[in-house]
Amino acid sequence: LAKTTQPISMDSYEGQEVNITCSHNNIATNDYITWYQQFPSQGPRFIIQGYKTKVTNEVASLFIPADRKSSTLSLPRVSLSDTAVYYCLVGDPYNQGGKLIFGQGTELSVKP
């Protein structure tokens, strides 16, 4: 399974757009990129998943360049409640039996 690298921590202020970049140089053809969010004392929560180009949902956008060796999670106009750890994962979502490999994640701190 492809290894991911992301910043350990990021700081932001309320109302700003936050972009968290993840590197995955060894991504395989069948791999998708998935992001999870984890609040303190809670289980991780699925945010978004994509294969290439751009994916957008009500929570975030995911930008994936043509070579797919990196991806960027974009959170528009963050609020204090977006303070959490964000995990980038890479893997085949249909043939791996659900084996998610979580890295260390990015601890996002949103300040007033």
Next chain:
Amino acid sequence: DTAVSQTPKYLVTQMGNDKSIKCEQNLGHDTMYWYKQDSKKFLKIMFSYNNKELIINETVPNRFSPKSPDKAHLNLHINSLELGDSAVYFCASSQANAGTSYNEQFFGPGTRLTVL
């Protein structure tokens, strides 16, 4: 209307004891998982069951034995507890079909196990 529930939420016990953590999902999913999150926040998969059959076993000590009585339940039994077993254990479920994938997993609230 909790999707994935775990009991108990907290578990404090002595070394050498045997304990169980229960997990139930009401999402109708076919696949369930157990993860362990240690003090450094690393989240590692331990087991995965699909329709009551074991499909992933990540070299977990055999003191850990998952049991799936039906596809809505995946319980974790731990024998001879050790200090290093202290962690938060998360149960999760998913359903891979058109429009979704195994990667979209729904996690429970976690069980904080403390071994003294």
